[in-house]
Amino acid sequence: MKTVNQKAWFFVLPVLLLVAFNALVPIMTVVNYSVQETFGNNQFFWEGLGWFQQLLRSERFHAALGRQFLFTGMILAIEIPLGIVIALSMPKKGFWVPVCLVLMALPMLIPWNVVGSMWNIFTLPGIGLMGYFLNEVLGIPYDMTQQPIAAWITIIVMDVWHWTSLVVLLCYAGLVSIPDAYYQAAKIDGASPWKVFRYIQLPKMRTVLTIAVLLRFMDSFNIYTEPFTLTGGGPGNSTTLLSIDLVKIALGQFDLGPAAAMSLIYFAITLFVSWLFYTLMTRDDQR
Amino acid sequence: MQKRHLIPLVYILFLLLPIYWLVAMSFKTTNEILSGFSLFPQTFTLANYRTIFTDPTWYWGYINSILYVSLNTVISVVVALPAAYAFSRYRFLGDKHLFFWLLTNRMAPAAVFALPFFQLYSAVGLFDTHIAVALAHCLFNIPLAVWILEGFMGGVPKELDETAYVDGYSFPRFFTTIFLPTIKAGVGVTAFFCFMFSWVELLLAKTLTAVYAKPIAATMTKTASSAGYELGLLAAAGTLTIIPGAIVIWFVRNYIAKGFALGRV
Numbered sequence: 001m002k003t004v005n006q007k008a009w010f011f012v013l014p015v016l017l018l019v020a021f022n023a024l025v026p027i028m029t030v031v032n033y034s035v036q037e038t039f040g041n042n043q044f045f046w047e048g049l050g051w052f053q054q055l056l057r058s059e060r061f062h063a064a065l066g067r068q069f070l071f072t073g074m075i076l077a078i079e080i081p082l083g084i085v086i087a088l089s090m091p092k093k094g095f096w097v098p099v100c101l102v103l104m105a106l107p108m109l110i111p112w113n114v115v116g117s118m119w120n121i122f123t124l125p126g127i128g129l130m131g132y133f134l135n136e137v138l139g140i141p142y143d144m145t146q147q148p149i150a151a152w153i154t155i156i157v158m159d160v161w162h163w164t165s166l167v168v169l170l171c172y173a174g175l176v177s178i179p180d181a182y183y184q185a186a187k188i189d190g191a192s193p194w195k196v197f198r199y200i201q202l203p204k205m206r207t208v209l210t211i212a213v214l215l216r217f218m219d220s221f222n223i224y225t226e227p228f229t230l231t232g233g234g235p236g237n238s239t240t241l242l243s244i245d246l247v248k249i250a251l252g253q254f255d256l257g258p259a260a261a262m263s264l265i266y267f268a269i270t271l272f273v274s275w276l277f278y279t280l281m282t283r284d285d286q287r
Numbered sequence: 288m289q290k291r292h293l294i295p296l297v298y299i300l301f302l303l304l305p306i307y308w309l310v311a312m313s314f315k316t317t318n319e320i321l322s323g324f325s326l327f328p329q330t331f332t333l334a335n336y337r338t339i340f341t342d343p344t345w346y347w348g349y350i351n352s353i354l355y356v357s358l359n360t361v362i363s364v365v366v367a368l369p370a371a372y373a374f375s376r377y378r379f380l381g382d383k384h385l386f387f388w389l390l391t392n393r394m395a396p397a398a399v400f401a402l403p404f405f406q407l408y409s410a411v412g413l414f415d416t417h418i419a420v421a422l423a424h425c426l427f428n429i430p431l432a433v434w435i436l437e438g439f440m441g442g443v444p445k446e447l448d449e450t451a452y453v454d455g456y457s458f459p460r461f462f463t464t465i466f467l468p469t470i471k472a473g474v475g476v477t478a479f480f481c482f483m484f485s486w487v488e489l490l491l492a493k494t495l496t497a498v499y500a501k502p503i504a505a506t507m508t509k510t511a512s513s514a515g516y517e518l519g520l521l522a523a524a525g526t527l528t529i530i531p532g533a534i535v536i537w538f539v540r541n542y543i544a545k546g547f548a549l550g551r552v
Contacts, residue, residue: 002378011373012385014366015429022426023392026403086298089291098540102533103299106306109532111487111504114525121312121320121518122305129308132324161302168298222396225489229508243398250402263399270394 033260051261061262063237064245065269071241072220075159079216080209082160083167088201090172101172104165116229119158144231148238151231155239158230159223163216170212174205210281214274221270242266306529312522320518335523345524348503351417352486353531355500358421360481363428364436364474371436372462376445389430397490400426405494415497423495424485431484432477439473472542479539486532503528 034051036044055061091097107115125131125143134142144151178200186196224243227233233240233248240248246266250259312320313335314328339345373379374386404423405414413419447469451461467474489504496502507524 002376004379005377006379008373008377008379008382011369012379015370015389015433016385018362018366018422018425019389019392019429022404022423023395025407026400027395029403029406030399086295089294091292100295100299102536102540104295104302105536106529106533107302109483109486109529109536110525111489111528113489113504113508114528117507117521118305118309118525121522122308127320127324129304129326136324161305164298165302218394222394222398224396224398243396246396246398247401250398256402259402263396267395267399270396271391274394 030260030263033256034264035257037257047257051257052265055258055261055265060245064240064242067238067240068221068242071155071159071223072217074156075163075220076213076216078156078160079164079167080213083164083212084171084205084209086164086168087171087175087205088197090168090175092176101169104168106165107162108165112225113229115158115162116226119154119161119226119230123154144235146235148235151235151239155227155230158226159220162226163219166215167212170208171205174208175201178204206281210278213277213281217277218270218274221273309522310526312519313526315519315522317517317519320522332519335519336527338520339523339527344506345503348501348506349527351496351500352492352502352504355417355420355424355492355502356482356485358417359424359428359485360478362421363425363432363481364478366425367429367432367436367477368467368474371433371440372466374433374437375440376448386433389433393427393430395426397427397488401490401494404491408495414495415499417500419495420492420500420502421485423491424488428481428484432481435477435480436470436473439470439476443469475539476542479535482535483532 035047035049037047037050038044090100110118122128123131123142123144125135131142134140141147142150144154182200183196186200191199222243223241224247227239227241228244228247231239233244246259246262249255249262311326311328314331314333315325316330316332316334319325319329374382408414408419408423413422443466447465448461451465456465489502492502493505493508496505503524507521
């Protein structure tokens with residue numbers, strides 16, 4: 001049992017101050033912009049909820065939001081099952097385990113813009129390994145600067161390459177914490193591998209899977225640097241995800257009001273979906 | 288070797304292919320890269336690396352990045368330690384709300400904050416300093432650090448604290464000489480994650496710097512646009528950005544798996 005101690009606030013205070021400095025001032029700036037119109041020269045005019053109404057009706061926003069959900073949905077549908085399968089087939093102990101883990105974690109430690117440019121040169125038709133192999137050896141026409149479908153496949157493969165290891169590491173951590181006695185008991189009962197997975201391994205991975213889904217959702221929903229350096233949002237607007245569109249509006253066109261309104265709606269959606277995932281995945285715990 | 292072990296093997300090969308390509312390109316001349324396809328460097332050259340290690344704009348990029356990443360890791364872990372202790376040991380007014388609010392900052396898209404951050408740090412006179420980037424990265428690293436550390440501390444029985452008080456330890460002495468060594472694996476894993484997320488982030492780091500604290504990643508994007516397309520040089524710079532992360536992960540390799548399992552939601 002935890003004891004009630006209001007003095008614990010002093011322990012939390014430094015964290016509170018640092019995060020609040022970084023979070024509250026910028027978010028209030030954004031709120032401030034979202035209800036005003038500016039023509040430069042630091043002159044602002046009250047706009048009310050105009051930007052929000054305009055944005056919620058705008059087709060450009062709907063399209064970007066749709067692409068964002070498609071991207072996040074697809075990478076979750078690939079990375080989560082794939083991560084579970086790889087974690088299940090990893091050896092439990094031995095010399096190779098740390099080596100495997102280090103190699104797997106490698107993509108996560110590469111700066112995001114390097115990830116983008118690295119996949120860019122990897123997939124260039126003619127001179128990149130993947131581009132050359134697909135075009136010249138297999139004879140599949142592939143050029144992500146021309147074909148929207150190729151661009152989509154590339155950003156999804158890139159994200160799978162970049163982040164599946166996070167799911168693997170999390171699931172693997174959940175798996176090694178299962179005592180051997182559980183498996184022996186299952187063996188005596190003659191449980192099939194599927195039953196072992198369903199009734200022993202999956203429940204034990206539940207907490208780490210919740211973390212994995214939440215982290216992957218938040219990070220893929222906020223993704224900016226990698227797809228921007230890889231495709232620049234193109235060809236056309238086909239891979240312009242929410243963040244890319246937002247930066248285009250805010251810094252490219254300098255429309256601060258609409259960009260701020262979009263930021264707030266964007267943040268609200270992320271919060272809501274994260275909360276939804278969290279409640280759904282931890283629902284059974286409370287029963 | 289069992290048949291199912293092939294799955295991680297194939298996966299690791301898939302992970303290493305693009306990395307191999309980057310490393311291979313860093314040893315090629317830009318002419319060779321652009322002239323056509325070759326699986327191995329035909330004219331092996333170290334010129335790209337030589338440029339990076341002799342040109343100050345290049346190697347200062349690395350020094351700047353390492354400086355603000357280290358600063359951020361230290362700040363995040365140091366302030367997160369007492370907070371995580373408070374969350375794992377005590378109940379206090381608004382504790383659950385505060386914890387959730389901290390986590391929501393992990394969800395804020397960096398793109399949303401880029402412009403306000405620029406204004407905020409310009410206003411307090413910290414623009415283009417290492418400390419500005421280090422503080423800005425605290426936004427997402429402190430919540431993560433508190434989250435992971437709280438999980439580790441929750442695994443330490445409360446009796447340890449009580450015994451120490453009975454033995455006459457003051458709180459600071461207990462915390463530094465008994466409690467910290469007990470959770471040193473947790474501190475290592477936390478530091479690793481802070482290092483990782485600060486090292487790979489570019490958008491905020493680029494927004495908050497101009498000349499003196501410019502990160503290596505920004506130097507790379509600038510070169511890509513100004514000096515034509517020096518692919519060999521870019522590949523060499525990219526290869527070098529993998530190394531610090533690889534070194535750090537080698538140190539915590541035995542704790543990585545455990546660190547995740549103990550950190551709970």
